[in-house]
Amino acid sequence: MGRAPCCDKANVKKGPWSPEEDAKLKNYIEKYGTGGNWIALPQKIGIKRCGKSCRLRWLNYLRPDIKHGGFSEEEDNIICSLYISIGSRWSVIAAQLPGRTDNDIKNYWNTRLKKKLFGRRKQSQSSRLTGSTEDPRDGNGMDTLSNSAIERLQLHMELQSLQNPNNISMWPCKLNPIQERIMQSIQLVNESSNPLIMQHVLNDGPQKVELFGPSYNCIQQKYTSPSNMLVNQMDNFINVDGGSLAYVTGPDCIKQTSMEFQQYLAFQAEIDQISCNKRANSISVDQAQTNEFDFFKDMDSAKDMMTWWSNEFEANSASSTSWDSSNVLDHQQLELKY
């Protein structure tokens, strides 16, 4: 039993939008708004389109404040930095780039920026591997990993370096103060996920977590308000599940743990287990999990990749083509004040 379709698939038009359809949709929304129901919209307008398709067309193309093409270097930097920090959360990234849509950014990343990064990797690697014709897409390189896997790998490495600060850092860029705080906060969450410490937290008086997210906008709001006391309480922020932040204000927090926080803890546990299995060279891992995290088999090459990335970032941070996220988060669009 699948889910019921959102519209009558047989009676809706698919494919490219005609100028007439565009005009009808645009005129209607500008006059009356969406009415809070995209599914009903096409009927009202009199076009044979799925409501979801109308929503997409409006958000990605017809909206008046849309910017198309021509990403600036600054935008490149923001996208790269945020992708490295939070992964493929295109809507969150898009929220930091006025006029850009998640779809646009996703396409731009997939078609250009990724190549910009991995292309350098290819170049760098092939210069070291004499006589090698290795293509990163041939099944042995990092590109065989899913975005999610890369994201997880990055997170894993962050956590590793936090847990063992004496290790050579493989995180690709110098963190700015906010990112450093967030990384510290991850450590706090790690500690809190320890049952003993969790117990301590629970017994140590009421706690409360306010969740700001998943969009970074929320952080922005907190940090751009000069009169907001939270500005001075950054140590109390903890990162949950990538883009979202939780703020530890006091009472009742653990009971109010959000879904995202639970997911984060589950993910952390998963990573811990995998790391454990890796260390113990265990082969008893469930096959599905093994498949999902196959890349850990190739951890050495992955480390190599991240080390390379780190070098590239450092080298580039001195040039005008800076990939250094510390620059990015200083960007005025984020308006983060320390």
Next chain:
DNA sequence: AAGCGATGCAACCGCGATTCC
């Protein structure tokens, strides 16, 4: 000039999250 692979982008699809009744 034609063929063909690569590229870029708009649009679709499936599914989890959220809202509504």
Next chain:
DNA sequence: CGGAATCGCGGTTGCATCGCT
């Protein structure tokens, strides 16, 4: 409170265009 409806997101696909041979 539970199920249905809707929203919103990320991944994927399809197709027009480009550029190389």
